Amino acid sequence: MITFLVCIAILIIGYFTYGKLIERIFGVNEARQTPAYSQKDGVDYIPMGTNRNSMIQLLNIAGVGPIFGPIMGALYGPVAFIWIVAGSIFAGAVHDYLTGMISIRNHGAHLPQLAGKFLGNSMKHIVNVIAVLLLLLVGTVFVTAPAGLLFNLLDGWVALGVITGVIFAYYILATLLPVDKIIGRVYPILGALLVISAIGIGGMLLFTGAAIPEITLENMHPGGAAIFPLLMITIACGAISGFHATQSPIISRTMESEKNGRKIFYGMMIVEGIIAMIWAAAAMSIFYGTDLSDLIASGGAGLVVSEVAFTLLGAVGGTLAVLGVIVLPITSGDTAFRSARMIIADYIKVPQLKMMNRLWIALPLFVVSFALTNMDFTLLWRYFGVTNAAISAIALFVGAMYLAIQMKFHWVATIPAIFMTMVSFTFIFSAPIGFGLPMTTSYMLAGISTGIVVALFAYKVKLNREIENFKIDEDVTKIA
Known part of the structure; x- marks a missing residue:
């Protein structure tokens, strides 16, 4: 329990300290007109x-990731707490x-x-494909997950x-209509339900004196799965997620103003980290060890x-908590x-003022997503x-380049970018859905590959700095 409380406190302190440092390094201009x-x-x-944007941002980024991920990550034991806290403060936020x-x-x-501008035009095309693929996977996962929860409820x-059809219908409307018509109006209400459910679960953990394991670096996974990189892949949205960059x-x-950025972008990631801590702690305290593994194997x-919800909160409170969890994937999907x-x-x-332009781009996405719903959820989650990890590394390198060109302290982004690059390569080389190589070989190849990426990044920094009057702040999306 002490570990859990200390971790929550560190997350909050991180917002007011490290978050302020990142804001100062970036350099906010309150007088600058926003898009x-x-x-x-x-x-x-x-x-x-600001309040409405904050709630929308939280619901955008907090799908089932900060709940399902930490629950599966709880199999590793309290070491998951360390990743959630360090990942949220120093990488995710x-x-x-x-x-943003x-x-x-x-x-x-x-x-x-942004990738095309700061990392090279070829990266624009690569990231475009990866980002759309990621969003399709997210959209599909966030149809099947809430549909299953509602079906059981x-x-x-x-x-x-x-x-499933009703969720798809809602997604179509939310995708096509102006952002303030559905998303801007519904999210504050749904956000309240999310916050209430998280507070309810966390409060009952404290009230009942739940036996939450104290901190240890020991790998307690029943199957002996490697902490690195699997824990970082499993707990993504609760620590760092490339999905957030989309x-x-x-x-x-x-x-309305750049001064709101720390609260909206950095702050809501910290809130997501707290949500992840609550669910990881709940899973560890109630079903720790073999029981949790068996439960995940039987019903995910x-x-x-x-x-967890019905055990801690009873029938009524449990129903509200499950509804709060259902809200998360729907408001990210x-x-x-x-x-x-x-x-x-x-x-x-293609300009998006006309409904037909939005419609003919969006409908094929839903057709493909509907076809993907027939895939196994576990396989979808792995992809x-x-x-997700690869996109997060690219996004961090974009941030690092932005700072490096201005001779600012870019290491706050470069170090986590290197870390997530190593995570991505190690997983690709070792995972069954990748090359399936032994871990020792995977670590070696990932280290070499990461070194090449870092060298290319350093070379690109040198080239960009040599460009006279590199316009780091300009319009790269205007399509009049």
Whole structure:
């Protein structure tokens, strides 16, 4: 219990200390006009208040990742707490802040445009494909996960296919309509449900004096799975997630002032870390060890969610808590498809003022996603995990380049970028869905590959610094 409380306190302190440092290094300009005003279009570029943007950002980034991931990560033991805290403060929140703020400085640009500008034009095309793939996987995962939870909550009263269809219908509307029509209005209500459910679970852990394991570096995974890189792949959205780099530009197009960036981008990642801590602690305390492993094997992380909620909060409170969990994937799935639509539109330079332009880009995405719902959830999650890690590394290198060109202390982004690159390569070389090589060989090859990436990054920094009057802040998305 002491470890749990200390970790929560460190996360909060991290926001006020390290978050402030990152803000100072970046250099906020409160007088600079944001894209919400400079490119206001009534669809994607619309000024919205800080509190509303904060809640939208939280719900955008907090899908099932900070719940399902930490539950599966709880199999490793309290070492998962260390990754959640360190990852959130030094990697995830830095990642979210820099991608959001650099997007604001470049008129709401999405990651592919930013990667092309700062890392080279070839990266624009590569990141565009990876980002759209990631968003399709996220959208699909965030259809199947809440549909399954609702199906179980309703005890099979409504057919799974009907629930899935209703979620898809909502996603289509949220993807096509102006951001303030559904997302801007519904999210504050759904956000309250999310916060209440998290507070309820966390409060009951404290009230009941739950036996949460204290800190240890020991790997307690029943199957002996390697902590590095598997823990970092498993607990992504609760520590660092490339998916967030696709979501932050949605808010960069609606923020009223740069001064709100730390609260919205850095702060909401810290809140997500706290949510991840609560669910990891709940899973460890109630079903730790073999029981948790068996429960996940029999019904997945969703079954653990239901068991935790009803065990700690009873029938009524448990139902509300499960509804709060269902809210998470739905409010990330809708913006996943919205982001995919915006990224493709920016890439092929199609204005989004007309409904038909939005429709013909979005509908194929839903067709592909519907086909993917027939895939095994565990397999989808693995592909999502490795794609997620790779995107996070690229986004951090974009942030590092942005700072390096200005001779600012870029290591706050470069170090976590190198770490996540090593995570991605190690997983690709060792995982069955990758090359399936022995861990020792995978570590060696990942180290060599990461070294090559770092050398290329350093060379690109040198080239960009030599460009006279490199315009780090300019419009890279205008498609008039």
